[in-house]
Amino acid sequence: MALRYRAMAAFAKGATMGLFGLWVTGVTACHACTVPQAFTMRAVGTAALLANAISFALLWAFRQGDSNMRSAWIWRRNDVLGNLAVMLAALGVFGHRLARYRGCVHHDKPRPRCLGRSRPIMDRDAGVGVAPTG
Numbered sequence: 001m002a003l004r005y006r007a008m009a010a011f012a013k014g015a016t017m018g019l020f021g022l023w024v025t026g027v028t029a030c031h032a033c034t035v036p037q038a039f040t041m042r043a044v045g046t047a048a049l050l051a052n053a054i055s056f057a058l059l060w061a062f063r064q065g066d067s068n069m070r071s072a073w074i075w076r077r078n079d080v081l082g083n084l085a086v087m088l089a090a091l092g093v094f095g096h097r098l099a100r101y102r103g104c105v106h107h108d109k110p111r112p113r114c115l116g117r118s119r120p121i122m123d124r125d126a127g128v129g130v131a132p133t134g
Contacts, residue, residue: 010067038097041090049083056080 056076062069 038094045086052079
């Protein structure tokens with residue numbers, strides 16, 4: 001009987017993770033034209049890395065446990081790696097913005113700007129991106 005409940009808990013956890021993945025995909029699509037901020041990425045990445053590293057250390061003893069404990073440990077391990085990737089991406093955003101500020105990076109083609117949340121617009125006559133006015 002206990003095996004059945006553990007299997008049901010593992011199924012519910014998998015379904016919840018799948019729904020969370022769909023939600024993240026939707027939020028990412030809504031923010032497709034926003035420009036990331038390096039400071040915010042670094043601050044959130046650092047806080048999440050700290051929390052996930054503590055959880056990872058606490059779950060270390062249970063990494064060979066049943067399917068639920070093992071999946072929790074694997075999830076934390078992947079979150080720690082993901083947080084490190086976010087912090088590296090923040091460094092890349094900062095470096096790219098710094099290079100553009102100093103005039104080291106030039107773009108040959110005009111890039112579309114976003115109006116509102118998800119619609120890029122272009123000035124068809126001039127062939128350059130139009131900045132949103134609101």
